[in-house]
Amino acid sequence: MNARKQFRAPQGLKLKENAAGEKPLSSGDKVKDQARVADLAEQIAAYQDIFYAEHGRKLLVLLQGMDTSGKDGTVRGVFGKLDPLGVRSIAFRAPSIDEREHDFLWRVHAQVPAQGQTVIFNRSHYEDVLVPAVHGKIDAEECKRRYRHIREFERMLCETGTVMVKFFLHISKEEQQKRLQARLIEGDKHWKVDLGDLEERKYWDDYQRLYEKAIAETDSDEAPWYVIPADSKTHRNLAIAAIMVEVLQDMKLAYPPPNPDYFKIQVS
Template sequence: MNAKALFRASLPLKLKEEAAGDKPLSSGDKAADQARTAELAEEISTWQDIFYAENRRKLLVVLQGMDTSGKDGTVRGVFHRLDPLGVRTVSFKSPTAAELAHDYLWRVHREVPAQRELVIFNRSHYEDVLWPAVHDQIDAKECKRRYRQIQEFERMLAETGTVLLKFFLHISRDEQKKRLEERLADPEKHWKVDLNDLEERKYWNDYQHLYEKAIGETDTDEAPWYVIPADSKTHRNLAIASVVGETMKAMKLAYPAPNPDYFKTQVK
């Protein structure tokens, strides 16, 4: 089954609550699905070694979704086998005073991958449209302007050698409630709780509408969006690992040609 085609955002996008529980790649056996994800993680690690040696391209993975949708879990579950030498995770928080003194893409551009690097954005530049729009800090006209700027920014990245994969982790409101309650009930998970997460649930419908709009405005062939059902953590990881694996395989990665002089060299 072609995971890239299966999860590619279908426009116009309508985020349905029940779709968050879909598991089209599942075998029906949780342990088997976890084993398959582990296999894919190992394959991605192998591809990364060639990608790094090739020293020709860059890979940017964007993870977006509501609170508790599994951005951290995806990093741990899909990318944990990668060589730290060539991978970096960036988590975007509320902008600092210095960042606010620049344009909103300034802090993002600093973090995009360098050659041979795989970078994972845990939240991203899309936060600079979603949160301000929900809280009436920017209007529809400014949203439209930012969608255009983001699309142009991502096109520039693609044209200068960056492969982009954007994942929206689609969690249902009920599943988010369950995960938040689990964190509140477990003292060892209290460090994960931000009371603002509970407050933001009031704006659930607004966020869903804005995600539909943002994905619709910025899904392009060079920077595609993939909508991943995220109520099942196991299937979420399997789906994302499948898309990443297919993408890296399609890149036709190859080790650099051997240096013929090395065949004549002896180590003394």
């Protein structure tokens, strides 16, 4: 199995509604799939421990997707077993006045991982192209310029030791309807409700087209995009966890070598 190959955004990606429900990695048995996710999550945590000890490279995981696509659930399900010492999850929200008075990469750059750190971007700089573009605040030319800024920014990060993995959580419009409605039905979930999400839903098709464009403009071998079918929460976690394990395996992580001098020291 090569999950990265399977989910890597193809050239000329078209986001199809029915693709959101695909489950190519599923065993057909949900309980088994969940156990597999738990196992992969443990593997990720074990690798992360070595990655932290190595204290050399940096790991940046970026999650994008429509509202309710499961970004929070991914943080919990795939990265929840990581040692809090080495992992940080950043939820970017609507930019503040101060943030808007800087370039759009300013607040993002401040949050990138240092050596040995794993950072998860729960939303990211991509919102700063998609949202204004959907609402006609920036034109096609400005979009193009921002994608170039993003490409060069991500390239710089990768050239300076960052391993970057970008996930687009692809849900169908129907699945979003169910999830939004479920939050409204259950009083205990009302704290998660943002009526703005219902507004944004009206721009569904525009967002889909803009995501295709965003992914096409910014996919690269150093900073690849993976398009994850996300109507099934278990399968979403399974696919993302499988990709993460492959990425970490490929990093050939190892504990730093011992220092021969240290063996001789007597602590008094």
